[in-house]
Amino acid sequence: MIDSRPTETGPVLRVTDIDVVRDGNYLLQSISLEVHRGQHWALLGANGAGKSTLLNLLGAVNHPTRGAVEVLGHRLGRVDMRQLRSYVGHINPRHPLQSPLRVRDVVLTGATNTTEPVPRWQPTDEQSRQADRLIGMLGMAGKTDARWNTLSQGERGRALMPLPRLLLLDEPATGLDLAAREQLLTSLDALRAEHPDLATVLVTHHLEELPASTTHAMLLREGRCLAAGEVADVLTTDEVSKCFDHPVRITRTGGRWHARADR
Numbered sequence: 444m445i446d447s448r449p450t451e452t453g454p455v456l457r458v459t460d461i462d463v464v465r466d467g468n469y470l471l472q473s474i475s476l477e478v479h480r481g482q483h484w485a486l487l488g489a490n491g492a493g494k495s496t497l498l499n500l501l502g503a504v505n506h507p508t509r510g511a512v513e514v515l516g517h518r519l520g521r522v523d524m525r526q527l528r529s530y531v532g533h534i535n536p537r538h539p540l541q542s543p544l545r546v547r548d549v550v551l552t553g554a555t556n557t558t559e560p561v562p563r564w565q566p567t568d569e570q571s572r573q574a575d576r577l578i579g580m581l582g583m584a585g586k587t588d589a590r591w592n593t594l595s596q597g598e599r600g601r602a603l604m605p606l607p608r609l610l611l612l613d614e615p616a617t618g619l620d621l622a623a624r625e626q627l628l629t630s631l632d633a634l635r636a637e638h639p640d641l642a643t644v645l646v647t648h649h650l651e652e653l654p655a656s657t658t659h660a661m662l663l664r665e666g667r668c669l670a671a672g673e674v675a676d677v678l679t680t681d682e683v684s685k686c687f688d689h690p691v692r693i694t695r696t697g698g699r700w701h702a703r704a705d706r
């Protein structure tokens with residue numbers, strides 16, 4: 444059995460010149476990316492640009508058609524993908540859950556690396572404490588015993604947060620009201636500060652949904668990488684206008700980004 448535990452050295456993610464082709468169409472073309480510990484990437488692009496397709500490679504959900512993807516030091520195609528996936532936190536507020544679990548149980552599935560609770564499994568005291576601490580930090584203390592299927596989409600996004608080494612966030616602020624979005628972004632900043640080795644990749648359409656702790660960004664356009672690197676170099680008026688094919692002006696205040704039409 445190949446050991447798929449995360450390796451201690453090297454990049455958290457390494458994507459080398461990959462293509463993803465479906466039905467003869469390039470969903471991604473010639474993409475390369477390296478993500479290191481402590482880096483927090485934003486993946487931006489218009490509808491259909493390929494963001495979710497790339498995130499699914501990074502989460503060891505799919506293989507590329509060509510090129511190499513290494514997740515936590517393991518090359519896809521040479522490792523048990525299901526086992527590797529269990530080391531990656533993949534937050535998707537639209538994630539369907541079959542049973543009416545309580546919020547606390549959902550958070551505890553982060554300890555067993557499963558989407559549903561493992562029958563007869565019991566958390567240790569430390570795991571219970573960590574789950575409660577996390578729920579409190581995410582502003583969900585009042586909802587600890589609420590049933591998952593009664594939560595709003597925004598509340599779900601905040602509950603699905605185990606603490607792996609690599610966290611992938613697929614539009615985590617979608618459907619959140621203003622206060623909930625701000626709370627989520629503050630929680631993400633705090634989580635990153637508390638775990639300096641954590642690496643994250645966050646997909647969004649909106650610059651306003653980026654936490655101030657974002658360090659790097661990649662702009663995708665029609666399956667190709669338009670720009671990638673440190674945020675200051677990538678999230679510029681020029682690059683973002685090209686990415687969305689629309690003239691916008693980008694400003695950064697108090698660490699956060701704003702985009703508005705430039706007429």
Ligand SMILES: Nc1ncnc2c1ncn2[C@@H]1O[C@H](COP(=O)(O)OP(=O)(O)OP(=O)(O)O)[C@@H](O)[C@H]1O
Binds near residue numbers: 470488489492495496
């Ligand atoms: N399995 C598939 N077979 C063929 N085409 C696909 C498949 N999955 C996605 N696509 C197409 O690939 C393109 C990229 O899709 P993807 O979901 O990665 O984009 P996205 O940037 O995440 O878009 P959005 O912002 O709308 O969520 C889209 O044109 C989509 O219709």
